[in-house]
Amino acid sequence: MLRTAGLTKNFGGLTAVDDVDFRLREGELCSLIGPNGAGKTTFFDLLTGALEPTAGSIELRRDGEWESLTDASPSAVAQAGVHRSYQITNVFPERTVLENVRVAAQAAGENAWKGWRNTATFEEHIEEAHGILDRVGLDALADRPASALAHGEKRQLEVGIALAGDPDVLLLDEPNAGVSSESVDDIIDLIADVATDHAVLLVEHNMDIVMNVSDRIVVLNQGAVIADDEPAAVREDPAVQRAYLGGYGEDDGDDLPSSGATTDDDEEVVGA
Numbered sequence: 001m002l003r004t005a006g007l008t009k010n011f012g013g014l015t016a017v018d019d020v021d022f023r024l025r026e027g028e029l030c031s032l033i034g035p036n037g038a039g040k041t042t043f044f045d046l047l048t049g050a051l052e053p054t055a056g057s058i059e060l061r062r063d064g065e066w067e068s069l070t071d072a073s074p075s076a077v078a079q080a081g082v083h084r085s086y087q088i089t090n091v092f093p094e095r096t097v098l099e100n101v102r103v104a105a106q107a108a109g110e111n112a113w114k115g116w117r118n119t120a121t122f123e124e125h126i127e128e129a130h131g132i133l134d135r136v137g138l139d140a141l142a143d144r145p146a147s148a149l150a151h152g153e154k155r156q157l158e159v160g161i162a163l164a165g166d167p168d169v170l171l172l173d174e175p176n177a178g179v180s181s182e183s184v185d186d187i188i189d190l191i192a193d194v195a196t197d198h199a200v201l202l203v204e205h206n207m208d209i210v211m212n213v214s215d216r217i218v219v220l221n222q223g224a225v226i227a228d229d230e231p232a233a234v235r236e237d238p239a240v241q242r243a244y245l246g247g248y249g250e251d252d253g254d255d256l257p258s259s260g261a262t263t264d265d266d267e268e269v270v271g272a
């Protein structure tokens, strides 16, 4: 579905992403984890065209053919069907929840340039937006200004915006950031639901979420892949425990870590 080969990004003398061969398969939910500064955001920025790679390639499979996204612009990547939900919100605060999703649906639509004048298209986008809001659990709040949403609801809205235009691949950037620990189950349900009909790459520090939803986990450390396996195998991998997990799940899989990845909310305790 989406693959990289030798993907590398240097910032001056620093290699933030180091020769990464990665593959996201159709229907798969893959998580990308690693300590602060491991290169997760940079990898996302490369996949979405926000950054140009120093070396390597990015390809998306569409209609049975591999298509290069290596030098594609962010809008070309989005047009190709790879959408990202942002850790730093891209919500218009004064607009309503519905408007935020409708505008995203319109921008993603094939007839975007006609949208403002074409009533049928406008109605279609409103319908799509309501469907998406229903899916992310926000339809009851459709007429609220986005600024009035709680943290967790904003994350839900960001996922909704990323869903607009029906992408093939969803890149979810810390959908749990700033969300209270009571809402973790809602976020798990939301991620699991969108993964039923999209290939999903998730960056998330909360290991309870990652271990719960992932089909596969890729671990980055200092820009390089140090593990790529099923959750149980990754959890038991000594190199991953050393670099990131710091004791998480070593005894019975349910313990909170004494250090390492966060398990409940917005506090990040992972060492760089």
Ligand SMILES: Nc1ncnc2c1ncn2[C@@H]1O[C@H](COP(=O)(O)OP(=O)(O)OP(=O)(O)O)[C@@H](O)[C@H]1O
Pocket (backbone or CB within 6 Å): 011, 014, 015, 016, 034, 035, 036, 037, 038, 039, 040, 041, 042, 043
């Ligand atoms: N624009 C930039 N210029 C220079 N260095 C950068 C730039 N962006 C990131 N870096 C460096 O690249 C490395 C990887 O950073 P990145 O933000 O990708 O890590 P991360 O895994 O997303 O971390 P976090 O979990 O804290 O979000 C870090 O050492 C960071 O300081």
